[in-house]
Amino acid sequence: MVDLHARDVTVGYHGEDVVHAASLELAGSSVTALVGPNGSGKSTLLRTVARLQQARSGAVDLRGATDAHEASSAPDTDVVDGLALTPKAFARQVALLTQGRPVPGGLRVRDLVAFGRHPYRGRFGGQDPDGQTVVAHALDVTGLTSLAERPADELSGGQLQRVWLASCLAQQTGVLLLDEPTTYLDLRYQVELLDLVRDLADHHGTAVGVVLHDLDQAAAVADRLVLLRAGVVVADGTPAEVLEADRLSDVYGIRVEVDHDPTTGRLRTRAVGRHHSRTTPAPAR
Numbered sequence: 001m002v003d004l005h006a007r008d009v010t011v012g013y014h015g016e017d018v019v020h021a022a023s024l025e026l027a028g029s030s031v032t033a034l035v036g037p038n039g040s041g042k043s044t045l046l047r048t049v050a051r052l053q054q055a056r057s058g059a060v061d062l063r064g065a066t067d068a069h070e071a072s073s074a075p076d077t078d079v080v081d082g083l084a085l086t087p088k089a090f091a092r093q094v095a096l097l098t099q100g101r102p103v104p105g106g107l108r109v110r111d112l113v114a115f116g117r118h119p120y121r122g123r124f125g126g127q128d129p130d131g132q133t134v135v136a137h138a139l140d141v142t143g144l145t146s147l148a149e150r151p152a153d154e155l156s157g158g159q160l161q162r163v164w165l166a167s168c169l170a171q172q173t174g175v176l177l178l179d180e181p182t183t184y185l186d187l188r189y190q191v192e193l194l195d196l197v198r199d200l201a202d203h204h205g206t207a208v209g210v211v212l213h214d215l216d217q218a219a220a221v222a223d224r225l226v227l228l229r230a231g232v233v234v235a236d237g238t239p240a241e242v243l244e245a246d247r248l249s250d251v252y253g254i255r256v257e258v259d260h261d262p263t264t265g266r267l268r269t270r271a272v273g274r275h276h277s278r279t280t281p282a283p284a285r
Contacts, residue, residue: 001028001205002064002093002174006049009058011041011231017056019044019231025224026175026207028064031197033222034211035242037252041231042211043099043179049209050096050177051087062093064174091119095171097178101164103153110148112163113138116170131170138166141196143189157184165193176200178210182217194221219243219267227251243267 004026011019019041026032026049034042047053049060062085085093095116103112116138117131139145142162147155152163161184168176178197182190198221200206212218218225219239227235227242229251235242248256248269255272 001207002062003027003207004049004094004175004209005061005063006045007059007061009045009048009055009060011044011048011053012056017231019048021058022228022231022233023236024049024209024226024233026177026209028174028205028207029201030223031201031208031210031221032224032226033218034209034226034228035213035215035218036228039230040228042228044231045228046096046177046179046209046211047098050094051090052096052098062090062175088119091171091173093173094175094177095168095173097164097168097176097181099179099183101160103160105153107152108148109144109150109152109155109163110135110139112152113144113148113166113170116167116172119171134170134172135166138169141169142166143192158186158189161185162189162193174205175207175209178208180211180213182212182214190217197221215243215248215269216267219269239267243269 006022006024008021008023009019010017010021022041022045024032024034024045034046036042044053048055113135114131117128117134120128120131136145139148142165144159144162144166147159152160155163161181165178165181168178176197181193181197185193194217197208197210201208201223210222222239224237225235225239225242226233227247234251235247243258245256245258248258252271257270257272259268260266261268
């Protein structure tokens with residue numbers, strides 16, 4: 001199993017810090033959800049542990065990696081278990097689904113999913129003997145097999161989101177980072193995606209870090225929640241420890257109520273607006 005840990009990470013843009021001494025632990029066989037208001041630093045922290053954003057201070061450690069044969073002394077490396085990993089070796093361990101990926105024109109769905117196999121190919125795109133089987137599996141579990149030959153630029157936003165998720169799955173990493181993966185998805189595929197996330201942790205030992213805005217979804221899928229506000233981690237723990245009404249009301253700047261669903265026993269939240277007491281008119285007879 002692979003674990004990814006960030007300690008006291010500070011990240012800034014144009015001289016202004018947007019994440020302040022944040023720590024994050026992504027353990028194998030578990031799901032950690034990053035939650036908080038817009039602009040709280042969730043995506044920035046996720047991009048930093050994925051090497052897409054440079055930290056100004058702090059440390060990010062990847063533990064349990066298996067690509068020791070790709071150790072390198074090059075400056076663009078990560079130290080893992082005492083060894084330095086090249087970017088390609090790192091990509092065999094960590095995959096990131098970002099928001100708003102551009103879609104290259106003229107490519108089929110299958111071609112985009114196959115992008116996830118790039119860490120396993122040689123310098124000049126050499127053979128990848130497992131590639132076709134892995135891509136087919138990724139298409140299947142994301143419900144895309146019937147769309148495999150379709151031009152990717154003809155798909156809806158929700159379909160494209162699943163294509164990029166399939167590409168991450170084809171990367172076969174021990175750590176999977178997802179930045180708002182339910183965006184554009186209808187109710188069915190939101191539920192199926194979160195079920196898949198849970199399966200990856202439970203049955204494949206994957207360490208999953210996911211940014212979510214829906215607190216109820218986060219409570220349902222995650223083992224741990226990390227709540228951020230203005231770039232600072234204000235709470236880190238189980239859903240029951242983090243989702244407290246007073247804390248959420250303070251962080252989000254609106255009254256938030258927290259209770260348990262009487263059927264499932266799961267935590268559920270409700271933001272209370274000015275019209276919360278409005279009743280729905282009865283249908284006309």
